[in-house]
Amino acid sequence: MQFRLEKRQEPSKLLQVLTPIGAVLVTMVLGGIIFTLLGYDGLGAVREIFLSPLLNAYKWQDLAVKAAPLIIIAVGLSIAYRANVWNIGAEGQYIVGAIAGTGVGILTNDMTGWWIMPLMMLAGVAGGAAYAAVPALLRVRFRVNEILTTLMLTYASVYLLNYLLAGPFKSPTSMGQPQTVMFSADQSLPYIIPGTIVQLNALLAVIVALVAWLVFSRFVFGFQVRVVGAAPHAARYGGFSADRTVWLAMLISGGLAGFAGILEAMGPVGRLILQFPAGYGFTAIIVAFLGRLHPLGAVLAGLMVAITFVGGEMAQITIQLPFAAVGIFQAMMLFLLLASDILVRYRVRSVRRAEIAT
Amino acid sequence: MSSDIVIAILMTMAGAATPILLAALGELVVEKSGVLNLGVEGMMLVGAVITVAVTLTTGNHLLAVACAAAAAALAALIFGVLTLTLSANQVATGLALTILGTGFSALFGRPYTGKSVPTVGSPFPAELATDPVWRLLFGHSVFVYLALIMVVAVWWFLQRTRSGLILRAVGENDLSAHSMGYSVIGVRYAAVAFGGAMAGIAGACFPLALTPQWVERLTTGKGWIALALVVFAAWRPFRLAAGAYFFGLMMIFEVYAKSSSSFRVLPSEFWAALPYLATVVVLVLISLRREGSSSAPACLGKPFIAAG
Numbered sequence: 001m002q003f004r005l006e007k008r009q010e011p012s013k014l015l016q017v018l019t020p021i022g023a024v025l026v027t028m029v030l031g032g033i034i035f036t037l038l039g040y041d042g043l044g045a046v047r048e049i050f051l052s053p054l055l056n057a058y059k060w061q062d063l064a065v066k067a068a069p070l071i072i073i074a075v076g077l078s079i080a081y082r083a084n085v086w087n088i089g090a091e092g093q094y095i096v097g098a099i100a101g102t103g104v105g106i107l108t109n110d111m112t113g114w115w116i117m118p119l120m121m122l123a124g125v126a127g128g129a130a131y132a133a134v135p136a137l138l139r140v141r142f143r144v145n146e147i148l149t150t151l152m153l154t155y156a157s158v159y160l161l162n163y164l165l166a167g168p169f170k171s172p173t174s175m176g177q178p179q180t181v182m183f184s185a186d187q188s189l190p191y192i193i194p195g196t197i198v199q200l201n202a203l204l205a206v207i208v209a210l211v212a213w214l215v216f217s218r219f220v221f222g223f224q225v226r227v228v229g230a231a232p233h234a235a236r237y238g239g240f241s242a243d244r245t246v247w248l249a250m251l252i253s254g255g256l257a258g259f260a261g262i263l264e265a266m267g268p269v270g271r272l273i274l275q276f277p278a279g280y281g282f283t284a285i286i287v288a289f290l291g292r293l294h295p296l297g298a299v300l301a302g303l304m305v306a307i308t309f310v311g312g313e314m315a316q317i318t319i320q321l322p323f324a325a326v327g328i329f330q331a332m333m334l335f336l337l338l339a340s341d342i343l344v345r346y347r348v349r350s351v352r353r354a355e356i357a358t
Numbered sequence: 359m360s361s362d363i364v365i366a367i368l369m370t371m372a373g374a375a376t377p378i379l380l381a382a383l384g385e386l387v388v389e390k391s392g393v394l395n396l397g398v399e400g401m402m403l404v405g406a407v408i409t410v411a412v413t414l415t416t417g418n419h420l421l422a423v424a425c426a427a428a429a430a431a432l433a434a435l436i437f438g439v440l441t442l443t444l445s446a447n448q449v450a451t452g453l454a455l456t457i458l459g460t461g462f463s464a465l466f467g468r469p470y471t472g473k474s475v476p477t478v479g480s481p482f483p484a485e486l487a488t489d490p491v492w493r494l495l496f497g498h499s500v501f502v503y504l505a506l507i508m509v510v511a512v513w514w515f516l517q518r519t520r521s522g523l524i525l526r527a528v529g530e531n532d533l534s535a536h537s538m539g540y541s542v543i544g545v546r547y548a549a550v551a552f553g554g555a556m557a558g559i560a561g562a563c564f565p566l567a568l569t570p571q572w573v574e575r576l577t578t579g580k581g582w583i584a585l586a587l588v589v590f591a592a593w594r595p596f597r598l599a600a601g602a603y604f605f606g607l608m609m610i611f612e613v614y615a616k617s618s619s620s621f622r623v624l625p626s627e628f629w630a631a632l633p634y635l636a637t638v639v640v641l642v643l644i645s646l647r648r649e650g651s652s653s654a655p656a657c658l659g660k661p662f663i664a665a666g
Contacts, residue, residue, distance in 0.1 A: 038465075086449055088453060134638075138638070138641070138642055142641075142642050142645040142646060143645050144638075144641045144642055144645050145589065145641070147396065147449065148582065148585060148586045148589070148637065148638075148641060149638050149641065151579075151582050152582070152583075152586070152634040152635070152637045152638050153634070153638065155578075155579050155582075155631065155634040156631040156634045156635055159627040159628070159630050159631035160627070160631070162627050163625050163627035163628070166625075166627075167625070282457065285450075285453055285457075286454075286457065289450055322464070322465050322468055324461050324462075324464030324465040324468070324574075325461070325465055326461070327457060327458075327460060327461025327464065327465075328458065328461040328462055328465060330457065330461070331454050331455075331457040331458035331461055332458070334450070334453075334454040334457065335436070335440065335451070335454050335458065338440055338444075338446040338447060338450055338451050338454060339439075339440050339444050339446060341444070341446050341447070342444045342445060342446070
């Protein structure tokens with residue numbers, strides 16, 4: 001007996017949905033074993049990181065806080081990756097979006113009015129989109145690979161943030177601390193569930209995913225992105241412009257990353273600080289893949305990854321597991337998901353030796 | 359500027375260039391075989407943390423570098439199993455490898471954080487490097503010489519040996535290499551493992567020659583610059599060396615910006631961001647010169663699945 005791979009006519013829809021769940025389950029088993037071998041409490045690690053946040057109702061609000069930015073960024077990345085546009089600099093667009101929105105926030109800090117909040121959000125989206133426009137332009141005009149440019153600009157954005165916080169953006173009352181002023185009441189996201197820390201960004205994340213899903217599945221643009229991503233030659237034949245798709249994919253993913261950035265500043269953080277870049281832009285890459293590059297999948301995957309974040313924080317306290325362990329579990333999920341892809345595209349068939357000979 | 363400062367700048371430049379040169383040489387071979395491994399940064403971090411651990415426990419530098427190379431090659435083989443055997447998406451798998459390497463190194467490096475690591479010096483006798491000018495020739499860390507030797511070795515391997523020819527054939531036309539009876543997957547596995555080992559040695563440079571201790575994310579994106587460097591060099595080893603030294607120069611501005619007043623016209627953050635911005639600018643300049651026709655290996659990033 002031997003095994004042979006046979007290409008499926010169509011990728012299996014069922015397995016496309018089941019494999020992410022399988023990847024999470026295998027991560028729990030394999031991760032438990034690996035961490036035990038590394039000398040940690042492997043069973044405890046899996047229990048704390050994957051189950052405790054779910055079993056502890058008080059922690060659900062933390063899940064909403066952590067999932068919101070991940071979902072918003074991952075929805076944009078899902079659209080970009082489907083179009084074969086490899087924007088991996090969402091972290092930079094997230095930072096620049098927050099910077100742009102905060103710029104408006106500093107100017108309007110002592111003003112009041114309902115218009116301030118949407119203006120800041122708009123500036124955030126514009127900032128993120130503008131920062132993604134640079135790699136988009138470079139790819140369309142000069143054929144420069146966007147993987148490298150988006151990432152290089154991410155590193156540069158961190159220094160831009162450091163520079164602004166040390167000087168132009170620094171609060172006059174910060175006593176030398178590199179941070180901006182606190183946002184005023186009219187600049188801070190309202191709490192949407194009384195008695196919790198759940199803010200408007202959680203609701204906006206769900207809305208972003210729903211809108212993206214509607215646009216993606218119903219309108220021409222969605223079709224265009226998918227065709228250009230899946231079959232560039234056919235797309236050209238069909239009259240779709242590959243360049244325009246690159247632009248749209250980059251501006252949407254950058255704009256959403258910027259949106260997530262300013263929401264984070266106006267919500268959980270409350271101002272810009274040096275520790276603002278928390279790596280959501282990178283983790284959202286895992287979320288996008290785990291969600292099968294589908295906007296609604298991004299919501300579920302965002303919650304899943306948020307569980308590991310919240311669980312990782314709990315495990316730090318309860319079983320003294322270093323927080324870096326969370327990154328390993330997250331990477332394992334992505335590895336196992338990518339490994340399982342072959343099952344989606346191929347059928348494993350057992351064949352007899354006699355058959356091979358023929 | 360006095361000659362002492364010039365020599366000091368050149369010395370720092372060579373030091374800063376060396377890890378990106380080593381990692382980029384490995385990636386060059388990987389890409390020549392038709393595989394794009396974006397996990398360089400992750401593999402470098404694995405190499406760096408293993409180096410710190412082994413150096414601090416055994417005090418043996420050679421053993422530390424060997425372990426770093428082996429560990430990073432092992433990490434590269436995870437990438438290999440996924441992309442070569444299971445034909446998973448190379449871009450996504452490479453990213454996953456970087457995330458894994460970052461997480462692993464942060465976890466594994468915790469007990470060693472902040473402890474100072476004994477560095478390696480020049481392989482030549484100290485008497486040769488007493489004079490500043492002679493120091494420029496004989497006063498570098500052993501990694502600087504190793505990287506330059508590897509430039510010639512990789513060039514010789516790719517251009518002058520039969521194995522190098524096969525590797526290039528696999529990267530340019532995997533189907534015909536397969537039909538001629540060469541194992542496409544086997545060659546690519548070997549290339550990926552070599553790339554991992556080189557990234558591991560590049561990672562070892564950081565604690566042993568540049569910043570003698572472990573901190574999280576010690577390599578600060580230099581692995582990504584190495585990836586850009588391969589494109590910059592149009593997949594040619596000697597141009598790779600020139601490019602690495604150019605980026606080395608870009609990187610040391612930050613060091614001098616802190617001490618010298620002539621850099622103060624621009625904020626120090628600008629000088630720190632310069633290598634990354636320079637990478638973008640250089641990538642644009644290259645594409646201008648080549649006018650579309652790319653010198654990338656034809657099969658770069660495409661999975662190979664043997665029929666039947």
